[in-house]
Amino acid sequence: MFDIFWRSVVIGIGATVLMDIWAIVLAQATGGSLPNWAPVGRWFWHLGNGKVFHDDIGKAASYEHELALGWIGHYVVGILYGILLVLIAGPGWLAEPTFLPAWIWAIVTVGAGWFLLQPGLGIGWAASKTPNPAKVRFLNLVSHTVFGFGLYATALIIR
Structure with missing residues (x-):
């Protein structure tokens, strides 16, 4: 069980x-x-x-270590996504990783950015308040595809 957990953590870190x-x-x-x-x-x-949810996160009270907390949060979320992928795909996926489950999961996780983080920052649902929402959405999908490839590639490396 611990082996599955640590490999899930490493997969999340590698993908991030x-x-x-x-x-x-x-x-x-x-x-x-x-x-x-x-x-x-x-x-x-x-x-x-x-x-x-904030109208504009830039107007919210600052926090002295917000950059460090942002980086830590970024990696914690990546680790959680790695753990959840293994929980969803099952431990058999760790023995024989395939790209499709990792990619589908990575695309699904875009939803957390579009419908929680981005409105939380005040940039609207799926970046709707940005100057070019379609560009932001496209780049989100591309970066999460890279994340999905990272989940898969890291799983291959450590299997």
Whole structure:
């Protein structure tokens, strides 16, 4: 049982690392910016006070360590997604990982960003309040596809 747990944790970490590498490559290739995890950290901080949705997270009270909390939260969520994938797919998936369950799960997890995190940050349901919601949604799907590949690839490496 512990073997299944630790491998699930490693799978979540590996997938999150690959997603972060993808963000760096994308930013360098397009001249765009890297993800800023400070607003996410601020959002996590305010969850402790029972506040889930903000009109603008930038106007919410700041927290001294919000950037660190954002990074920690990012990785904790990735780990939870790795654990949940193994719980859903079953321990047999760890012995013979396939891409499809990992990819489907990764696409499903976009929903947490679209319908919890993004409105929580004040950027609307599925980034509807951003200047280009279709672009944000597309990039969310691509980054979660990379995350799904990371789940699969990490599972292959550690099986």
